[in-house]
Amino acid sequence: MSSLTHTTLGLPPSPGTTSYITPTTIFTALSSSTTTAHLKQVHAQILRSKLDRSSSFLLKLVLASCVVSPSLDYALSVFNLVSNPDTLLSNKFLREFSRRGSPGKTLLVYEKMRKEGVGVDRFSFPAILKAASKASALAEGMEVHGVATKLGFCTDPFVETGLIRMYAGCGRIMEARVVFDKMSNRDIVAWSIMIDGYCQSGLFDKVFDLFEELKNSNIEPDGMILSIILSACGRAGNLSYGKAVHDFIIENNFAVDSRLQSALVAMYASCGLMDFAQELFNKMIT
Template identity: 60%
Template sequence: MATLSSIGQVLPHQIQNPKMIPLLTASTTTLAHIKQIHSLRNPDANFSNKLLRQFSRGPKPENTLFLYKKLRTDGSTLDRFSFPPLLKAVAKVSALNYGLEIHGLASKLGFIADPFIQTGLIAMYAACGHIIDARLLFDNMSHKDVVAWNIMIDGYCRSGCYDHVLKLYEEMKSSGMEPDAIILRTVLSACGRAGNLSYGKVIHEFIRDNGLSADSYLQSALVNMYANCGVIDLAQEFYDKLSSKHLVVSTAMLSGYAKLGMVKDARFIFDQMVEKDMVCWSAMISGYAESDQPHEALNLFNEMQRQGIAPDQITMLSVISACAHVGALTEAKWVHTYVDRNGFGRELSVNNALIDMYAKCGNLVRAREVFQNMPRKNVVSWSSMINAYAMHGDADSATNLFHRMKEQNIEPNGVWLRRATNSFHP
């Protein structure tokens, strides 16, 4: 892994060597990236496009936009291959202002008819919450391939417009375009989230009739759809009929039971699995945490550590929730140390959860330390700390922090304020 010191040793004239691209884009240090980006001297379009692609795929896609600003400031050439990675980066970080500027530039340079740029724009607007603009662009495409349909259908699903997912799927079929497995998974997801069991069964029949039943990811999507529609028995019936139970399908079945609070059934599936990955461990731990079985969640997390399985952010949120539920300060401090050592301390949602955990474990000082050390705060951060003060009967500190939040032009969250008020009136 490249470090700030190692990247700092790269000379400006070396940077444009294509062999340096992996080094430039491997560092997770934004400062190092910015330093090297500003050292670029009029790179040709081919080299800058390679950098844009690498940055857009990396852990810090915002560096793509730093490079874009540098190229624009220097008057460097952008061609049609520059825009897809730029739009991909904008979508990842939801930077709509950049997206609008890049859209305008693509139009000005005459690249707007490029199908890769068109699909990139659709994905960007959908990711930034402008689903109507995405649909307008989609409707104006002269030729729509399966990728374009996929992006638009997925955009509707991510925006919670489940009826539009089904309508657009029907439009696609009417146009003569055959759906691929990715589109079918998205439609099944929409059916499950909307509780549309009848349409989910229609898709299941289509999958069976078109010889797609062996696709493990479609099998997983079907299990999820039935479980999310509240018919776990149909999910289990489908699961039992599978001759080979792929890891992702078993995990879907486990998750279905866990979400319904049927943790014994979930644990039975978990224990039967020969192969286990991080996702299934996380699903089982979350199931315990959400079913008010925090000790089981913590015990399973410890077993996960012994097995050498690295957790993700969702796992850590479940573990923090379990610690908060138990109110065990010793375990809470250990989890906090684990969070910091393993890079989760940068995550906003994790820090918010730590504030709540420490408050429920009786350590207001630690909760305040987490809050004060957060590099970035949102309304949940402020509300969590206000609620922590309220929970401990410190009305003055809660009131003062509330006024500070208002001074920062952060609108209070009604749910969190009700929680704080209830803490004063048990």
């Protein structure tokens, strides 16, 4: 074995063979990998040792690739070598791509799952639907909606929220509202996505109406939603509603963080009260 392989795998020197390479040493090397280059060296040893015939090694390599590969291209290439990956592994991959902001690769993983007959569960849909939203992939999103309906997951809160996000992100705000209205238990995330969807669509009256519904529900708005409402006020030039929201924040003792402060400044500036906006801004930096 070469000194490079010895260094990579942490094995004792071998007289030009791979006989010292064992599943244990491979797993140890995979677990300690910190760079893509290191993983590729381990992968090469797996291939030389014919350990690639054992799917467990490829699965371990895929997961290790997800952690250390900045672009995830290598991780995806290894994942594509795994025949019939199980749902658990696929879900981990979907979440990792989603977390790393790679909607295209997330959809590629879903395509592989579909082609190879890998089952999806309630944990698969949020990442896939988020990817469809980010990529404005309406056709794929509607297909996933159909699959979720067929499998009976459309009443799952995580799936419902994902569907709202997907339709809103693809500019189909009416379809998003249909899903929202059918929800039996709306959490703050669902409210936030729906309100932001209206705001991004320029339907500011709908933003304000939905915010009033939220205030009459048992859900308390958070800083994110308040920032969205203030943004809508600024874009609509609705100073009176913006002031009412500001009063609501004060009266209910909401914590005003930097994001909410910035939203207040932007709203007043957009509505023409530059002096007051400057006053608020000065308070932010002192």
